[in-house]
Amino acid sequence: MAGTLNLPIPAVSSVRSFSSSNGAPTSSVKFLPHQCRASMQSFATETRSAAVASRRPASLYEVLQVSQNASPREIKSAYRSLAKIYHPDSAPHRSESEDDQDFIEIHNAYATLSDPSARAIYDLSLMAVRGRRPQMSLSAIQNSTSGFYTTRRWETDQCW
Amino acid sequence: MAEASYTVASDSETIGEDKSSAFPEIAIGIDIGTSQCSVAVWNGSEVELLKNTRNQKIMRSYVTFKDDTPSGGVSSQLSQEHDLLSGATIFNMKRLIGRVDTDPVVHSSKNLPFLVQTLDIGVRPFIAALVNNMWRSTTPEEVLAIFLVELRVMAEAQLKRPIRNVVLTVPVSFSRFQLTRIERACAMAGLHVLRLMPEPTAVALLYGQQQQQSSHDNMGSGSEKIALIFNMGAGYCDVAVTATAGGVSQIKALAGSTIGGEDLLQNMMHYLLPESQTLFKTHGIKEIKSMALLRVATEDAIHRLSSQISVQIDLDLGDGLKINKVINRDEFEEVNRKVFVKCESLIIQCLQDAKVEVEDVNDVIVVGGCSYIPKVKNLVASMFNGKELYNGVNPLEAAVRGAAVEGAVASGINDPFGNLDLLTIQATPLAIGIRADGNNFVPVIPRNTTMPARRDLVFTTCHDNQTEALIIVYEGEEKKAEENHLLGYFKVVGIPEAPKGVPEINVCMDIDAANVLRVLVGVVMPGSRQPTIPIMEVRMPTVDDGHGWCVEALNRKCGNTQDLVTVQKKV
Numbered sequence: 001m002a003g004t005l006n007l008p009i010p011a012v013s014s015v016r017s018f019s020s021s022n023g024a025p026t027s028s029v030k031f032l033p034h035q036c037r038a039s040m041q042s043f044a045t046e047t048r049s050a051a052v053a054s055r056r057p058a059s060l061y062e063v064l065q066v067s068q069n070a071s072p073r074e075i076k077s078a079y080r081s082l083a084k085i086y087h088p089d090s091a092p093h094r095s096e097s098e099d100d101q102d103f104i105e106i107h108n109a110y111a112t113l114s115d116p117s118a119r120a121i122y123d124l125s126l127m128a129v130r131g132r133r134p135q136m137s138l139s140a141i142q143n144s145t146s147g148f149y150t151t152r153r154w155e156t157d158q159c160w
Numbered sequence: 161m162a163e164a165s166y167t168v169a170s171d172s173e174t175i176g177e178d179k180s181s182a183f184p185e186i187a188i189g190i191d192i193g194t195s196q197c198s199v200a201v202w203n204g205s206e207v208e209l210l211k212n213t214r215n216q217k218i219m220r221s222y223v224t225f226k227d228d229t230p231s232g233g234v235s236s237q238l239s240q241e242h243d244l245l246s247g248a249t250i251f252n253m254k255r256l257i258g259r260v261d262t263d264p265v266v267h268s269s270k271n272l273p274f275l276v277q278t279l280d281i282g283v284r285p286f287i288a289a290l291v292n293n294m295w296r297s298t299t300p301e302e303v304l305a306i307f308l309v310e311l312r313v314m315a316e317a318q319l320k321r322p323i324r325n326v327v328l329t330v331p332v333s334f335s336r337f338q339l340t341r342i343e344r345a346c347a348m349a350g351l352h353v354l355r356l357m358p359e360p361t362a363v364a365l366l367y368g369q370q371q372q373q374s375s376h377d378n379m380g381s382g383s384e385k386i387a388l389i390f391n392m393g394a395g396y397c398d399v400a401v402t403a404t405a406g407g408v409s410q411i412k413a414l415a416g417s418t419i420g421g422e423d424l425l426q427n428m429m430h431y432l433l434p435e436s437q438t439l440f441k442t443h444g445i446k447e448i449k450s451m452a453l454l455r456v457a458t459e460d461a462i463h464r465l466s467s468q469i470s471v472q473i474d475l476d477l478g479d480g481l482k483i484n485k486v487i488n489r490d491e492f493e494e495v496n497r498k499v500f501v502k503c504e505s506l507i508i509q510c511l512q513d514a515k516v517e518v519e520d521v522n523d524v525i526v527v528g529g530c531s532y533i534p535k536v537k538n539l540v541a542s543m544f545n546g547k548e549l550y551n552g553v554n555p556l557e558a559a560v561r562g563a564a565v566e567g568a569v570a571s572g573i574n575d576p577f578g579n580l581d582l583l584t585i586q587a588t589p590l591a592i593g594i595r596a597d598g599n600n601f602v603p604v605i606p607r608n609t610t611m612p613a614r615r616d617l618v619f620t621t622c623h624d625n626q627t628e629a630l631i632i633v634y635e636g637e638e639k640k641a642e643e644n645h646l647l648g649y650f651k652v653v654g655i656p657e658a659p660k661g662v663p664e665i666n667v668c669m670d671i672d673a674a675n676v677l678r679v680l681v682g683v684v685m686p687g688s689r690q691p692t693i694p695i696m697e698v699r700m701p702t703v704d705d706g707h708g709w710c711v712e713a714l715n716r717k718c719g720n721t722q723d724l725v726t727v728q729k730k731v
Contacts, residue, residue: 076384076405077405077406080405080406080408080410081406083408083583083585084406084407084408084583087583087585087673088612088672088673088674089569089570089583089584089673090583103612103673104612104613104614107585107610111610
């Protein structure tokens with residue numbers, strides 16, 4: 001897993017922005033040439049991917065726009081309503097100016113949070129991260145998981 | 161965009177339509193089955209199936225070659241029986257499209273009453289129709305294109321507008337190479353493929369629409385409903401599990417195989433006349449007639465067995481070859497036991513992949529021509545504890561109706577009643593990966609991954625100072641690389657010299673919502689975040705006809721000097 005983190009292919013953002021600005025993902029033709037260029041550029045430009053990373057939501061709950069104690073049902077319906085907005089097939093119905101949230105990201109968040117055991121582990125990792133901040137109190141759970149997920153980057157989230 | 165710009169479509173792309181007209185053109189839905197085909201369109205408020213001049217909604221998928229002008233089953237009122245017996249009629253092309261002559265499916269097609277010749281070296285089979293005592297060669301793409309044109313003419317006459325955009329249904333088990341051949345056939349017919357939908361997902365979309373309508377009607381809570389769709393036609397058997405709520409259908413899993421009514425027919429023909437393969441080997445005019453006679457009679461017997469317990473077969477194949485037999489339903493089921501076992505295993509696999517228990521399934525939908533066979537209905541129902549099968553869809557029309565709905569949705573049509581406020585979240589039916597760790601297939605995107613999808617995996621060199629790496633991309637489920645479908649290959653060169661296992665070769669695969677697959681490969685040396693050589697991006701599949709040769713040739717040329725191994729996960 002460690003290896004996969006090295007090249008996160010920041011095409012994430014570039015693919016999205018191109019497909020949405022074209023507004024016609026159904027005809028796959030149009031954005032291909034742009035996309036290759038864009039993904040390679042962003043690959044090469046560290047600054048750009050850093051900028052992308054800084055815009056990222058802090059947690060998977062934020063990605064799905066639900067609270068941390070949301071019920072499985074709420075998570076499911078949040079996923080569906082976001083899918084209706086952000087799935088590339090729905091893109092023509094959407095205005096371009098909206099934030100470029102990626103459907104793959106939404107789906108990955110949903111995949112984790114809809115699986116009870118994966119969600120539990122993820123919750124623990126969230127606590128572990130917060131636990132290391134001085135203002136947060138250390139919980140018993142954090143101790144038991146220390147060394148398991150010591151850092152949390154968006155890439156680690158993608159690996160679920 | 162004010163200024164005119166000239167763009168060249170990428171070589172690997174089909175040409176897209178310019179959506180400049182004020183009224184979006186509604187794409188039509190086409191179901192080109194192995195034995196039957198149909199067309200449907202969203203007429204503004206509902207799906208309508210188009211009929212041909214003989215008032216048929218479902219037409220036979222065949223093409224008869226006569227003199228210079230081939231004619232398909234859509235338009236011509238031919239004495240099909242006669243043409244079939246003469247060897248001039250070509251059919252079952254959906255089973256053969258995109259397959260090479262080492263494929264067992266191609267071999268099992270050799271007793272069709274026309275010429276299917278194989279050289280067993282991995283090139284496309286030679287297919288020909290007998291016209292005026294001459295073998296006229298053709299291809300599956302050409303045959304499909306001929307009746308696609310007929311369907312198009314029929315639709316244009318009725319809708320009184322030119323037709324360009326289509327949504328087609330395809331079997332789940334089709335490889336991406338086969339999909340390109342379907343696109344090719346459409347291009348030959350002047351049609352632009354907006355979407356290729358796995359058949360059960362078209363049914364899932366139709367089901368999703370029905371659920372949404374009924375939840376509107378009774379102000380229901382719109383809670384999630386899970387359905388299993390079992391679709392068995394003449395050529396292929398497909399299974400899907402879908403979860404639908406509020407117009408959003410999520411395909412949780414897909415499973416498919418090249419088994420269908422054709423296999424039932426072949427098995428029965430073999431049962432009735434075990435020596436048929438050797439008898440008909442020469443493909444003379446007489447043999448073709450006998451093969452066709454046997455075929456027509458057996459097909460008819462199987463149809464009758466759906467409503468009768470037993471049938472009498474009396475057949476004179478000429479040359480003193482006669483068949484007089486009573487076949488009962490139990491015999492039919494026993495002869496085809498393996499086919500039915502395979503159906504069951506597909507359902508089990510699909511449920512497991514979807515992580516859905518039998519009790520969680522709200523509706524079981526059985527469609528396709530084989531759904532009329534009592535054994536098929538019973539076996540599916542018994543797997544769900546005798547649950548009553550969903551009766552809200554017409555088994556023969558469900559797929560094409562779903563395709564028409566998708567055609568309207570993908571064309572951006574809005575329905576005032578929200579009947580098109582639908583979304584299907586598709587999943588990949590087959591795993592996609594590369595050859596690594598010797599001759600193994602290492603999936604990068606596993607099967608049943610939600611689309612659009614993007615996954616990456618890190619590989620490394622397996623020799624010291626290895627500067628080149630061969631990336632061979634496959635699609636399938638088999639462990640051994642070459643047992644999967646080859647999609648393409650390319651070489652990464654300029655890897656810095658280093659001990660084996662040091663360079664990190666990152667293989668990323670990206671499938672967009674239009675199901676376009678791109679493979680990106682980057683090389684990174686430890687301690688650097690920058691790729692050391694330009695990243696390669698290749699749109700797959702890149703293979704062309706006769707790709708059965710390729711891997712063997714690559715092996716001969718390169719041996720294992722450019723192999724890769726997976727990087728072990730550091731736990």
